[in-house]
Structures are given as C-alpha cells and as structure tokens.
Amino acid sequence: MRLATRANGKPDGELLVVSVDGARCLAVGPQLPNLLAAMEDWASAQPQLEALAVRLAAGEGDPLDESALLAPMPRSWQWLDGSAFQTHADLMQVAFGTDPLKPERPLMYQGQSDRFLAPREDVEFLDEAGGIDFEGEFGVIVDAVPMGVTPAEAMQHIKLVVQINDWSLRAYAVPEMKTGFGFILAKPACSVAPFAVTPEALGEGWHDGRVCLDLAIDWNGERFGHANGREMAVGFHELVAHATTTRDLVAGTIIGSGTVANAGYAEVGSSCISERRAIEIIAGGKPETGFMRFGDTVRMEARTADGEAPFGVIDQKTVKRA
Amino acid sequence: MRLATRANGKPDGELLVVSVDGARCLAVGPQLPNLLAAMEDWASAQPQLEALAVRLAAGEGDPLDESALLAPMPRSWQWLDGSAFQTHADLMQVAFGTDPLKPERPLMYQGQSDRFLAPREDVEFLDEAGGIDFEGEFGVIVDAVPMGVTPAEAMQHIKLVVQINDWSLRAYAVPEMKTGFGFILAKPACSVAPFAVTPEALGEGWHDGRVCLDLAIDWNGERFGHANGREMAVGFHELVAHATTTRDLVAGTIIGSGTVANAGYAEVGSSCISERRAIEIIAGGKPETGFMRFGDTVRMEARTADGEAPFGVIDQKTVKRA
Numbered sequence: 001m002r003l004a005t006r007a008n009g010k011p012d013g014e015l016l017v018v019s020v021d022g023a024r025c026l027a028v029g030p031q032l033p034n035l036l037a038a039m040e041d042w043a044s045a046q047p048q049l050e051a052l053a054v055r056l057a058a059g060e061g062d063p064l065d066e067s068a069l070l071a072p073m074p075r076s077w078q079w080l081d082g083s084a085f086q087t088h089a090d091l092m093q094v095a096f097g098t099d100p101l102k103p104e105r106p107l108m109y110q111g112q113s114d115r116f117l118a119p120r121e122d123v124e125f126l127d128e129a130g131g132i133d134f135e136g137e138f139g140v141i142v143d144a145v146p147m148g149v150t151p152a153e154a155m156q157h158i159k160l161v162v163q164i165n166d167w168s169l170r171a172y173a174v175p176e177m178k179t180g181f182g183f184i185l186a187k188p189a190c191s192v193a194p195f196a197v198t199p200e201a202l203g204e205g206w207h208d209g210r211v212c213l214d215l216a217i218d219w220n221g222e223r224f225g226h227a228n229g230r231e232m233a234v235g236f237h238e239l240v241a242h243a244t245t246t247r248d249l250v251a252g253t254i255i256g257s258g259t260v261a262n263a264g265y266a267e268v269g270s271s272c273i274s275e276r277r278a279i280e281i282i283a284g285g286k287p288e289t290g291f292m293r294f295g296d297t298v299r300m301e302a303r304t305a306d307g308e309a310p311f312g313v314i315d316q317k318t319v320k321r322a
Numbered sequence: 323m324r325l326a327t328r329a330n331g332k333p334d335g336e337l338l339v340v341s342v343d344g345a346r347c348l349a350v351g352p353q354l355p356n357l358l359a360a361m362e363d364w365a366s367a368q369p370q371l372e373a374l375a376v377r378l379a380a381g382e383g384d385p386l387d388e389s390a391l392l393a394p395m396p397r398s399w400q401w402l403d404g405s406a407f408q409t410h411a412d413l414m415q416v417a418f419g420t421d422p423l424k425p426e427r428p429l430m431y432q433g434q435s436d437r438f439l440a441p442r443e444d445v446e447f448l449d450e451a452g453g454i455d456f457e458g459e460f461g462v463i464v465d466a467v468p469m470g471v472t473p474a475e476a477m478q479h480i481k482l483v484v485q486i487n488d489w490s491l492r493a494y495a496v497p498e499m500k501t502g503f504g505f506i507l508a509k510p511a512c513s514v515a516p517f518a519v520t521p522e523a524l525g526e527g528w529h530d531g532r533v534c535l536d537l538a539i540d541w542n543g544e545r546f547g548h549a550n551g552r553e554m555a556v557g558f559h560e561l562v563a564h565a566t567t568t569r570d571l572v573a574g575t576i577i578g579s580g581t582v583a584n585a586g587y588a589e590v591g592s593s594c595i596s597e598r599r600a601i602e603i604i605a606g607g608k609p610e611t612g613f614m615r616f617g618d619t620v621r622m623e624a625r626t627a628d629g630e631a632p633f634g635v636i637d638q639k640t641v642k643r644a
Contacts, residue, residue, distance in 0.1 A: 075399060075572075077397060077399065077435065077436035078434065078435070078436050080506065083503070098502070101500075101501055101502075103497065103500075103501050104497065105497070105507075107501050107503050108503060108506050109432075109503040109504050109506070110431075110432045110433060110434070110504065110505075110506060111432060112400065112432065112569055113399065113400070114399035114400050114572035114575075115570075115572065124469075125568070126469055126470050126568070130568060147446075147448055147643060148448050148643075169568055172567075172568070175425065175426065175427070176502075177502030177503070178423075178425075178502065179423055179425050179429050180420070180423075180498075180499030180500065180502060180504070181405070181429050181430060181431040181499075181504050181505075182431050182432065182502070182503050182504020182505070183432075183503075183504070184402065184430050184431070184432060184564075184565060184567075184568075184569075185427075185564075185567045185568045186568075188568045188569045189569065242506075242507075243506060245494075245506075245507045246447070246448070246452060246491055246494070246506075246507045246508075246510045247434055247506075247510045247511065248437075250397075250436035250437065253436075321469060321470075
C-alpha cells in the first residue's frame, strides 16, 4: 500500500491512497483527514486504507497530480535521524577531520519535525556560505511505541517507509558536534519523496529492517551515486528500539537511516557531497568538489530491480530566501 | 496575563485564562481551543485572551482546580533548549569530566516536544540506573519567527514565559555528547509549571530577555537551591535569534534557558544534582550526592520579591514505569 498527501490549504494536507503504478488515487476523506491522524489510530486506519487500495487495484480512482503532493507527513511531533551506515560515518570523520567514533549505541539526533518539504518545492537558504549539501536516506514511520521495547517488538511498530533528503549545512556541523549538543543550524528542514509505502509493499526491497534498494541521486542532472540501503549496520527496528530506551515514541515519529552509503563507494558513488569530498581527501589530500550553489538541482529516486520507484521522486532546486 | 491548560481528554487540553492570584479562571472556548492554536494566530488571540483577563480582574471566573492542569502547552512541534548560564556550563564540565567549551554561538539542542508532563503528575522511568536528575529552568514560547531575525526582532516574538523541569538521565549524557549528535536517551520529556505568563505580567521579573526571579527548588522537602534567572550569558531573544540562523521557527516553539545557575552558588545552591556533585568534586575530589531514587519528590517554584509565584508550582514524584 502506498499513501500520499495532497495540499488542501491545511498544514497536514489531505491523505490519499495511491495505486501501485502511482497513476491514480482515492482521497481517504474526513474520517482520517491526514497521515498523522492515521498513525495515531493505525489499527483502525489500516483496514480502511487497504480497502481503498483494493478499489484502486480494481481500476477505480482519479488521476494523480504529483505536482500537488506534499511530503507524506508534512509535519510530525518527532524526527529522530540515525547514522546507521558505517561507510558514511567513516567518510564523514575524514570530511570533518574529527576523531573516529566507536559508540556502543546507534548514533541518533533529534531534528526539525515541524515541517517536511514537499518533493518538488524549491528549497530556500539565506546564503550559500553554510555549505549546502544533500543527504539521501530512508526512513520509517511508527505508531505509538512504548518505552523500552526490544528490536523484535519495534519491528511490529514500523508501519510505513519513506525516502528523505536530509538537507545539511556543513559549515555549521563540526562546531555544533564539538559542543556535544548536536545539530541545530547544520540541519534545516528535510524533504520527503511523495509516497509512504508499507514494508510489505516493498517485497524483497524490505529485509531485516533495511530498505534493500538502490537510491539513485542526480546533482544538476548528472548521476552522483546509487548506493543501496541494505548495508545499515543496524536495522530500522534496532534504531526504533534504541530511541525507546528512555522515552515513549509518539505515533507518527519518523526515524531516519542516515545517509545511504556502501563500502563499494568507488563503484556506486555517494549520497551526499561531503562523502565525495572525503573520498577526494583520501585520494589526493584535499577536497575538489564544492557544495551546492543557488539554482542547483538534486533528484533522488529509489528503484526496484523491476525499475519501479516505490517512493516516487524528490526533485528540487536550491534558491536564495528573498 | 496568565494562561493555563486544563485536561479535557484531548492531547492539547483546553485553554484557560487565569486570574492574577491564580485562584479563578475562565475557559477560552472553541474559537481558541488550545494554547498551540492561540500561538498560531497570536495577533488575533491576544486581544481575546486579554478581554477575559479584564473580566477576571473584575471578579468574574470559576474557581481554578490546579490538580486538573496540564503543562500550559502539553505538546509542541519544537523544543529547543539552550545552556545560557555560564556557571552551569562550567560546573557541568567538572561533573562530566569533559573539556571546557568555548563555543562562539549559544549552546542549544533539540529535545522531545511531543509531550510535556503536567506539573503534578508522577514521572516514570524504567530504572534508577540512568542517573535521574532534575534541571530547573525557564523558557519562552514564540509565535512564528522567520529565518535570520536579529535579537531585537526576536524579542518581539517572545509571547509567553514558562518554568520547566528538564528531566535528565546523566548516565547517558557523556556518551551521547561524545558522539557530537546530542541528547536522545539523556533527555526524556520535560515537566512544565502550570501557568504561562506574558513577559509584561512579570514586571521587573522580566528584564533584557531574562527572567530575573529566584527559582526555589526543594528535593524531598529540603531546599536545594534558589538561583536567580538573571545571570544568563545571552538573553532569550539572543537564543531565539540563534535558533533562526538557518530555519523558520514554527509558532509554539519553546526555547529553554538551560539550568539556572549563579556564580554565587555557595550561597544560593544549585538547580540540578549534577552541579552539586561538581561542587563536591571541586571541594573534596569526588561527588557525595547521589541522583534521584524512585519515590523522591522535587518541587520548583519561582517567586517574586512580593512572594508571588507567577508560574505556579511543579511538584512531582519519580516512579518506576510498571
């Protein structure tokens, strides 16, 4: 099952169920006005949404206008982003010139959740000096999860999977990490691909709490990377369980994988500019690639072996805030 | 003007205006169902709320049942906690055994905002081994603030002031700081005193973006500290401006001061256990005071020179999650 959110003038938008080919949709209606409301009562929402998916499979539905879609959940009470790809962590340590991290627990920070940008809206920054970078990643959305669950229990709370661009401003990252307080300036609002998908709908693309799909990333129309999500050192269920160590997770919490990266980066490339710069430092002693400029575009699309794009496409341009 | 939120079975509760003596209240009604809704349209909400305050001043209103009060804003889209008291920062460096921080910008992390605990509800933890500590602090609530405001502009967006217990689990703090990613396990949900107060209503207690009031803290019925909020190295307006460096702030964002601490701690005591432990380390080489145990109580109440408590009282007990 595939869900999307259409702009309707309200902050949370209007919930849609979308056909498997992404061409048609049915509006869910006022009983489940938006995805956050559905997450808050998933046990009751799921069969209603599945019933609409059955009608879509039978050919019902209206043409889907992708240009009207927001992030599947345009805002949430909580966004916790992990950093579960060891290759990314290793390369970022080179990029940042920081000490190697060997933490006993998964890396995770709490990020801005009051707004997730629509997959095709322009992304505004005040200036280019922040070091504008993209980070291609996957995420999951959970229903309410009580404090202290096991990874196996956490797996049962993963209801939807999403694809994210975790916009990053690298000039602020190292000073903020050095305080130990984490990222505020370095992490403005993320963008999310249009479709939130149930794990089951990913088929073989969902295994052991990991999204086993290539994430194709194009910067200004050129292929930048196509790393696969399967190399997470810990799965999403383990990230969710970690997050519950001392807190209950509110329904609609989004948990991120961190930047998708593979040990074979020489072949598959990277999912953020900082990693490419680290690879350049390793190869030649200094970074060659600059960060994004105003007017640059970045496109992100995970694809199955069959060539399908279950999450749809993020395709955005950076612009200067007026 | 003083606002409170009464439990009504909904997550955001019901908004009340409260009389200056805290004894009576008027429900605001469905046009402004809760404080978050009021923050989203403060320009229109403020005169409506002030009109109710005038009626309360004239003797109208119902008796206020403090036991039914929730946090003034039981959940928000964003909670950004600073660490603006240099004495606290210096002592925590001793407590944690970490390097001195001399950051160029204010310290700030993003914390859990999906739930703020009611001022008198029991506070649940899974175990005592996390090192349960309280942190007495002040906070402000803003309306929508655009990216890149100056401190003077930020001051105009500070609509309400609150008093907070930022519950902390010290066993997780240092390992999380060392990752650079900030606090997840170390910072479960905060508690908030019952009344949110306009800066004007604090009179001389609000000066230069600081809450110039003593914050009396009692642990298990014994006075632990009564530090004054005036010694913030940067004011709330500067914290708000900092937070907008790369993001718009959603209406209802809460910005915290960090633990209230004074250079004269030998006389006024501390607002968290970790600081007392640091003072013990300085004096005798090792900490003497343990962290909180299940069944312990902590009471926090800021008082004016006249003996009034504008924010009311936080008075809670720690309990083991069943």
